[in-house]
Each structure stands twice: as structure tokens, then as C-alpha cells.
Amino acid sequence: MKSRFNIETVVGIFLILGFICFAYLAVKLGDINLFKQNFYRVSAHFTSVTGLKKGANVELAGVKIGRVAGIELDNENYEAAVTMEIRQNVKLPDDVIASIKTSGIIGDKYVSIQPGGSEVYLKDGDEIMETESALDLEELVSKYIFEKK
Numbered sequence: 001m002k003s004r005f006n007i008e009t010v011v012g013i014f015l016i017l018g019f020i021c022f023a024y025l026a027v028k029l030g031d032i033n034l035f036k037q038n039f040y041r042v043s044a045h046f047t048s049v050t051g052l053k054k055g056a057n058v059e060l061a062g063v064k065i066g067r068v069a070g071i072e073l074d075n076e077n078y079e080a081a082v083t084m085e086i087r088q089n090v091k092l093p094d095d096v097i098a099s100i101k102t103s104g105i106i107g108d109k110y111v112s113i114q115p116g117g118s119e120v121y122l123k124d125g126d127e128i129m130e131t132e133s134a135l136d137l138e139e140l141v142s143k144y145i146f147e148k149k
Helices: 002-029 137-146
Strands: 039-046 057-060 063-074 079-087 097-102 109-114 130-132
Touching (some): 039 063, 039 097, 039 130
Parallel strands (some): 057 109
Antiparallel strands (some): 063 079
16 A cells, blocks of 8 residues: 555656646746846837837847837838837947848848947937838849849
8 A cells, every 4th residue: 555655646746847847848938927027128110120020039249138029100100119128137328220130041030239339328218219120032032033124
């Protein structure tokens, strides 16, 4: 009777550990933040954000420093307003340039930040003034193919 109890206990503990590991992987792979991380929000206006999605990476020197929190249409200027969440420990000068880049030839879009030289830093709610919109590869190819001389 005692050995059966020991086997059942070991199997139970093994199953509980398996469920904990599964839950941990689901949270990590799903990029779910259960614990509030310290971010500050900055925004930028682009003429085109073709292919950029909410949740896309924001990178500086190839290192992820945040994510795209939202994309909306600015009805006054007919531009895309992109809101980004930047980690609190990353300080961005107020003269940074935000560009929409592609990872690989057909990869996902992300926002790349090139730092400036200013000693004044962006704060929560500030706007990045210098932007470069996404390069529309289809438009370039169609111009090249169908351009008449």
C-alpha cells in the first residue's frame, strides 16, 4: 500500500511540474506581460506604415527596446500615428529618427530607432519628429516594370 502511495505522489508532482512548465512557455511565447513592466510611451507620425502591426518590435542598434502599442489614422494630416512603448531604462534623445524597416526580404516590419546627439531626452507622451516611412516594395517593382520611356 505504501509503494502505491509513493508512485501516485511522484506522478502527481510530475504532472504539476509539467503544467507549470507549460504555463510558463505559453506566457513567454505569447509575449504576455503578467507583471507590469516599466514603459514610457512615445508617438510618431508616418506617411505609410504598410505591413507594420501592433506588437511589432522597436529596436535600437538591433536590440529590442520596446514594442508598437497602437496604430491609428490621424484624420487631420491623413498620416499614421504610431504609439510605441519604450523600456524605462532606455533614454532616447529628442532628435532620434524612427524608421520602419523589414527583417529579411519578406519578413515582418519593425520600427528602427537611430539615436541623435541631443542631451534632451524624450519623456512619456512626447513625439518623435523625424520619421522615415515603410518602403513599399510592390510599388517600386511596379514602377520599374510598367514605366514607359
